[in-house]
Amino acid sequence: MIPKQQETSTSDLMLPNAEGYFGPYGGQAIPPHLKSIMDEIYHAYLAIRETPAYQQELQELYQHYVGRPSPIYFARRLSAACGGAKIYFKREDLNHTGAHKINHALGEALLAKHMGKTKVIAETGAGQHGVAMATACALVGLPCEIHMGAIDIAKEHPNVTKMKILGARLISVDRGTQTLKDAVDSAFDEYMQDPEQFFYAIGSVVGPHPFPMMVRDFQMIIGREAREQFPAMTGKLPDYVAACVGGGSNAMGIFSGFLDDHQVQLIGVEPLGRGVAKGEHAATLTYGQPGTMHGFHSYMLQDAEGEPEPVYSIASGLDYPSVGPHHSYLKDLGRAQYVAMDDQACLDAFMQLSRLEGIIPALESAHAVAWAMQKAAELDEQQTILVNLSGRGDKDADFVAEQLQL
The missing domain is CATH 3.40.50.1100 (Rossmann fold)
Known part of the structure; x- marks a missing residue:
């Protein structure tokens, strides 16, 4: 446990450090070959987010699209x-x-486009992240595959319909509890088929570095x-x-x-x-x-x-x-x-x-x-x-x- 601090500067609170840690939390608990892919995303994000073209496109979409x-x-x-x-x-x-999911969905879809990825993969629970990613991918012209637990598909039918209308390929996850955790597992398995060409658009401030930082930054x-x-x-x-x-x-x-x-x-x-x-x-x-x-x-x-x-x-x-x-x-x-x-x-x-x-x-x-x-x-x-x-x-x-x- 970290000792409780009464006053901490924003620069301290707005980590992570270069290894992706917020205090003792975060990091990259992943195999070496996947670490190189995550590091590539990290460095691409740091470079692309500072370019005027990326910033202008994202800000215009926030204002006029979102x-x-x-x-x-x-x-x-x-x-x-x-x-x-x-x-x-x-x-x-x-x-x-x-x-709120559209805030980071647009950022991730634009990043995937700038990196030259050929497909965006995402998980969803309630379907809001799935709809947001399907929307963002339709906008930037990238194929989108959404993994969703079978129980959540039955429960969140309106969002399922929206994802299909938007052109996303919906994968029903029938293993385990058939909910969000299993959808994450399924999406990650698909991502590992070709991590160099695919982009896994994580739907929250979770996952290996740099995703907790990236999604936080967009939100x-x-x-x-x-x-x-x-x-x-x-x-x-x-x-x-x-x-x-x-x-x-x-x-x-x-x-x-x-x-x-x-x-x-x-x-x-x-x-x-x-x-x-x-x-x-x-x-x-x-x-x-x-x-x-x-x-x-x-x-x-x-x-x-x-x-x-x-x-x-x-x-x-x-x-x-x-x-x-x-x-x-x-x-x-x-x-x-x-x-x-x-x-x-x-x-x-x-x-x-x-x-x-x-x-x-x-x-x-x-x-x-x-x-x-x-x-x-x-x-x-x-x-x-x-x-x-x-x-x-x-x-x-x-x-x-x-x-x-x-």
Whole structure:
């Protein structure tokens, strides 16, 4: 464990170092031949991201294609219903494709094009990363292959349809738990068939270096915008910034804007699922221990042999047994706190936000909404909570209606 530090500069917090470590987490736990491929991606990324052509193309796409900047919205009726603090949302759900995932999908697809890759491979859980990558690949003209667990395919049918319409080849993963972890395994197996020609577009701040850094860098636009927008709107910084955490890309995106503001409390909200029993949740930072999987070292839910445990969440995008190494580092430092909300709280928040504000959130995002609703009641009306509303719930509407027998 890293000793808790009360004050740490952004330059320290915004690692990784040259070997891809955030403190003791991250790195490249991969075979030597794959390390050379990862290092090639790393050096290509460092070179390409600084070119005016790449920067201009990406910024124009963010503005004119994605619709950035995404606004901040004061949830007046939800705040009144909860009592106490005022709740605000960073509206990533309004992005093209309906989630924050498009931010890094465009960056990765452009990088793959600039590197001359012949196919982009990706995994997806809830389908938002899959839709975003299929969209980005259609835009840049690269073939796209999406690996998705069979259970998630059945659960997230609207996103499955979108991926097919966009021209992606969808691979149903029937092994293991047939969810996100197995989709990652399947996508990685396909990537290893020809890593020199294929590009594996990882969907969160996980995986071997440089992916936790790259995805974080693309998602930092959320935090940069929010850090300017919130004081302009309210006259001060938020007291709390909250976001759901599975792999952790949307949370890392918004946290990055406030890391130096130590008066702002950063809250990552994990899925408690059906309870604390093994296999019934995916609250990695709450109940896990440091371990290694999928080429990186971080907190993970593991058995006595160090193998990943089965995990579960009502939100397909959160049921992953590890977490981004940057989050593990922030947890050990004490700069961010991580809590867990269960399925029922998630569903309640989903319905409350829908019926009080006319905003249907993704089930993933609803975990953070649930925490904010609970916390607001404990605070006074002068305090504020900013929630990253990372995605919209079109994909979840039929599933929730079935669950609640609407």
